[in-house]
Amino acid sequence: MSTCSVSKGCFVFKPDSKKRKITSAADYFCEGNNDSEDSDLRFNTCQSLWKRIKSETEQLQEDLNKKLFDNLITFLRQSHVNFKEKKTEWAYRMKSNEIPTAALVLGVNVTDHDLTFKSLSEALQEDVTPFVVSLRSKECPDIKHLLQKLMAQLMGCHIDADSSEEGVCSKASPNRMRCTVASLTDWYKNITKKKDTDTPSKIQGILSRHWEPPPVVVIFKDMESFTTKVLQDFIMIVRLLLGRGGKVGRGLVWDALLTNWHTGLISTTGSEPSVLIDGNQCIREFPLVLIFGIATSPMITHKLLPHSVSSLLCIELFQSLSCKDHLSTVIDKLLLTSQFPFKLGEKVLQVLKNIFLYHDFSVQNFIKGFQLSLLEHFYSQPLSVLCCDFEESRKRAKFLSHSQCENIRRLPSFRRFVESQASKKQTVLLTDDANLKEEMQALLQNLHTYHENFFPILRCLHAFTTSLPNYPLGKQIRELHCACLERNVWETEDYESAIQLVRMLAKDELMAILKKCVAIMTSSPAKCLGSCAEKLKEYLGQFKNLEEQVYWNCQDLKRPSHIFVSDDQDETVTSLKEIQKKTDLYHLQKTLLEMKESRRLKKLTKFEMLRFEVVDFIDSLVRSYLAPPEMQTLYEVMYFSKASALREHLNAAPRIAVHTALNNPYFYLKNEALENDAGCISNTAPDICIAYKLHLECGRLINLVDWLEAFSTVVIAAADQNSTDKDQVEEIIHARFIRAVSELELLGFIKPTKQKTDHVARLTWGSC
Incomplete structure (x- = not known):
């Protein structure tokens, strides 16, 4: 803003009416739109219509998942009731040595799994148990982080932030959490006592709606992405600490204990490590259920887990609806x-x-x-x-x-x-x-x-x-x-x-x-x-x-309906009998031609006429x-x-986007100094843009010395001409050139070649 006045004073400049401030989402319908009439009404109509569509899709998703979730809850209830009733049959005693596990096959549409697991967690928390843990592979690189995440979600969700109880994690201090089984079991016993005065009334109300005692459900959202060692160690620790197996092979126990010594779950009492929980404790004291989210095939459980570990799981398969x-x-x-x-x-x-x-x-x-x-x-x-x-x-x-x-x-x-x-x-x-x-x-x-x-x-x-x-x-x-x-x-x-x-x-x-x-x-x-x-x-x-x-005709002829023969069929049988008689080639050919002509001129049956009429009626509806x-x-x-507009937003074209950014940086940076004629190389452009434009002028092999000289020629125009230390300027330009070439190599435009040591090979051809 400027004024042509030569006198001093205060001048008022009114803001540009075109550059109005966007205060709501409806304003975007007016901003940059040539025809902005009824923009508010269009926006409100769009919003109301999308709310209806969204509600319909959510209800549809809920209906499709209902059968799957009901089967899962039935599986959890059956496992829970069998263990709770202390059944003594041999089959149940064998199952009591295994961890109930649901293998949930959801398909390769991985981006939809989050919504499914979110709905599953809400359903379980509503009807089964408040203790639901969801784990991701990227959050659990090792067994220590896995146990920390598990205990943080279990304890942190139902313990006040100002809790100072020893061995219990809280939201206020998740980094100081001490992962010990003693704290986990003590917390679970205390939290499930409805008459305990220390248990908050809010949690008592939550527990009153669920099973007694409520199981702990651990969901592995992306089982295939978990490290094999992490899964094996977790299953072994849970098996040992919950007393599922009674007596387990000494070598297997020892390996698991040594592997997880650093997690804090094991303490030493003498020459051998011992678990902090008595191995004879019943599953009722800490009922645990695992859910594996699988995208590929249920056989992945046997590929990731050896038989010595998978035999500790009581796996049942659940298949979701196909994405198609x-x-x-x-x-x-x-x-x-x-x-x-x-x-x-x-x-x-x-x-x-x-x-x-x-x-x-x-x-x-x-x-x-x-x-x-x-x-x-x-x-x-x-x-x-x-x-x-x-x-x-x-x-x-x-x-x-x-x-x-x-x-x-x-x-x-x-x-x-x-x-x-x-x-x-x-x-x-x-x-x-x-x-x-x-x-x-x-x-x-x-x-x-x-x-x-x-x-x-x-x-x-x-x-x-x-x-x-x-x-x-x-x-x-x-x-x-x-x-x-x-x-x-x-x-x-x-x-x-x-x-x-x-x-x-x-x-x-x-x-x-x-x-x-x-x-x-x-x-x-x-x-x-x-x-x-x-x-x-x-x-x-x-x-x-x-x-x-047809039925009454069969009754009149005293024939079973399945052997009823029409007049046309009788004629065909008679013709076939005539063919079977001894005759010469001329009469045989004549008989076959007569049969073919009779079939062509054969009168349609009532069923065939009615079928043609029905098909013609459907055809008329289609045409109408x-x-x-x-x-x-x-x-x-x-x-x-x-x-085209939809394809522009959804179909990514990284090659064109990268070429546009390097060839015309003004398109993204919106810097007026970068705006120039097409084909020109601006000395104010970023170094990688200058190097990219220069490399477009070369052939399959690029001489690094020539490339550096051309780069220096362009860059030197923007350098300070009053600088006295030319060597320092050349070193700076050389360093900038090396960085630009390294960035182009990282993007995949060039690569080193063994044909000539001072050359690089160009990997792209054309302008984009």
Whole structure:
């Protein structure tokens, strides 16, 4: 800020109105957006819609995990009750020597495991025990840190910070915690005594809801990442200290004790170490259960643990739902329904599917990508203010401003709709806002009806094609959905082959599929599909009448129904008998041609005619209701189709990003001194940028001496020309060059070569 006045004084400069302060998240919808009208309303609509979607996904996750968690709790309860009742059977006495362990196979979608374990911990703390410990491999590099984390989570969660009891850890002093089994067992005995006056009333209330005594559950979230020695030592220590084995091999005990001498769990009383807990103590005094989180295969437990250690565990396997099935359920609840107005275009859905199938198998990342698409749609599309429930969208359409009406007129789908109208109506729609708003309500009604009809018919078509060999339209409904979003599905070769196969379905299969379709259409809110459901019911009744007719015909002929032969079959049998008679080649050829012609002109049976009629009816429904959404007017309001924007955020391109940072540092640093013409090498740029641009001008081998001279030529222009010590300047430039070359080698652009000692080999080609 400056002034042209030559006099002294105070001058007031008003702040730039464009650079306003962003005070809330809704302001981002206005900041940098050319059309900021209704930004607050769009933001609030986006937030409310995402809350509904998030609530639906959380409920879905809870429902999918319910069976798995119930089985785990049943396993814990059974192990706990068996030990508590002191059963004397041989099987239970053998189990009493083992630690109850649940091997929880969750799949390779590791990024989703945190949410699953969080829900599992909450379920266990709610119904089973307040003593749940979750351990990660990166937090437990050795047995000492593992035991510290275990005891800190157990004791620190239920002991006041000002507790000064000896041998007990507290939140105030986790670093001074003394990991001894005496303190652990004493703490557990004291904390589980409900009538103990020293136990806080809050903890007594927690314990009153759980089993008596509550078990201690230790969860190893990523078992494969734990060091083998750490797991073995932990299991051996727990086995010895809890008295699970009674008498164990002396060599095995001695090795475990010597290994963990430094942990503080062992004390010496004479020439041999001894455990601080009596080996005859019962499991009821400290019930422990282990849960192993496994991503690959349950066989990993036998690979990590030798037989001498794994034999100490009573392992039971639990399998979670497949991540692909989980994704199919999420897509079914979020996309294949008219409950949520926001929809994904074919290319956007394909991007999210490819990231899931070829990168991480993470359902949570798919949901985050869906959230990003929702946010990008409401940010970039001004008309997304109408992407809400149907009744609300009709109300908002009545109060659209003139600029919003102009945005509607610029939509490609609306322009296509206007071109199909009469000339007078075209003029009214393009000039009169009031008439446009009335037409908008009708168009929104049509779009809502389209979605109500689209998804039930899509499910019916999938019911017909999912049992066909080779799955011509895809095995999963999401594949069929993408095909319907892309183009007219009935114009594809796969659809034609699928219809040909459907026309050959057996009666039992066809009737079972028709029953599914009737259930789908009956549950649909679309009114027009009610008549379709009645039509399918009529077809089912006709199939049943055919069965009854065949049965009574069999009774009249006094034949069992399984050997009933039709007239056509009788003719075929007669022709075959004629062929078997002795004849010459001419008569044989004539007979075969007559059989072929009779088969071609054979009259269809009643079942075949009815089957063809059913397939033609389903085909007519597909052609009527499964048109791509791009053919619908105002589809841009609800569909997000900018796959490039989504790919830019989700698909990382480190090569391009690194090249941009080194070739144009102004793009990231925003320093005006770094802004220059393309192709120029600025002497104010960072050293690594200068070295990178110079190396782009070289071939496969780069001479370090020439590279240093070029680097010095560029850098010397920015150096202090008044410096008298030129040697010192050269040393500094030399050091800067060595550091820049080392950084380029670390990034993988160059490497040393044995061909020439004073050269380096270039590992990249081209400009990026």
